[in-house]
Amino acid sequence: MIKIVDYGVGNIQAFLNLFKRCAIDAVRSDGPDSLDEATRLILPGVGHFDHAMARLNASGLRGKLEEMVLEKQVPIMGICVGMQMLADSSDEGSLPGLGWIPGKVRAFANNPTTSVLPMPHMGWNNLSAVPGAKIFSRGFDDVPQFYFLHSFYFDAENKGDVSATAEYGINFDAVVSKGNIHGVQCHPEKSHRWGEQLLKNFVEL
Template sequence: MIGIVDYGLGNIRAFENIYRRLGIAAAPVKTAAELAATERLILPGVGAFDWAMDCLTRAGMLDTLHRRVLEDRVPILGVCVGMQIMADGSDEGSAKGLGWIPGRVERFDGKWFNQRTHLPHMGWNDIAPVAGEPLFAGIEEPQYYFLHSYFFRPAAEEHAIARSQYGIDFASAVRRDNIWATQFHPEKSHDWGVALLKNFAGIA
């Protein structure tokens, strides 16, 4: 079963509904015991970095989440702020991130933009995946829905598995071993998002 980590943030129901239509078992997990029974995980998130880390800590699942991901090597997909909190930290606040993928979350600089570009980065944008990445297998001309003012800058370029343009070229998806994450929202991205979530469910 795919466990959708429910710590008070993110579009839990949207992920659940997509997997139900695909005939793939998925359900919210709210406790450490439920987390321990999953085969793979989705870590959604919206809002501010520090608030997300505080909510995850107060939910009482942090230690089990670390064990499942780093020791048991369960596949996990972070989404939006769920991606950002996988970094070491963020310019948005002072909280320490999960540190699963080395790097830092930075704010887009308005000096990078022309007059018609502004924050937040909201709406549809193209992505350019790296060749052979299974998360994007079979997805042609991928476009996804974004809503963010901060972006993940991985410390190692090899961890960027897709890039997009918004004032600058930035990593719109990252991966390290069994850990995947997207800045965009697959659950809001129609057929492209459904295909990505189906791919994640089948990754060995």
């Protein structure tokens, strides 16, 4: 069963609708006990990094999530700010991230090359998948296009954890994978067939 982590941040219904279209069972989980028996986890997120981390820390879900992901090795996918929360820290705030994939979330505005570009980075963009990346192993014979809406990007400490990049002035880490832990900066729930295929691949990993 796919469990979508509801800690008060993110459009849970959009993911429920998408999984329903894909004929994949998924439910909302808003308490620690409700995460039991999850075979896959989705960690959504929108808005400010510190706000999302504070809400997760206050929800009572973090300890159970760490048990499920780090001890039981249940696959998880963080999406948008949910991906950024996987990092150690963010330029957007002062709270520590989960630290599950080493790296830092950086501001486009702090990079001389991207600081002159419109913010946020919004709209459709191609993804360049890393050869052999399991999350792109099926259904991506053409160049995948995904919808983005963000002003901060994940900078993985170990580039071996990067499954795909995108370009907005610079090449940035758009999809990361480390063992059972995955993160995508783009919005699969808004990315039509490419988003559906990405989530199907995650479910079948």
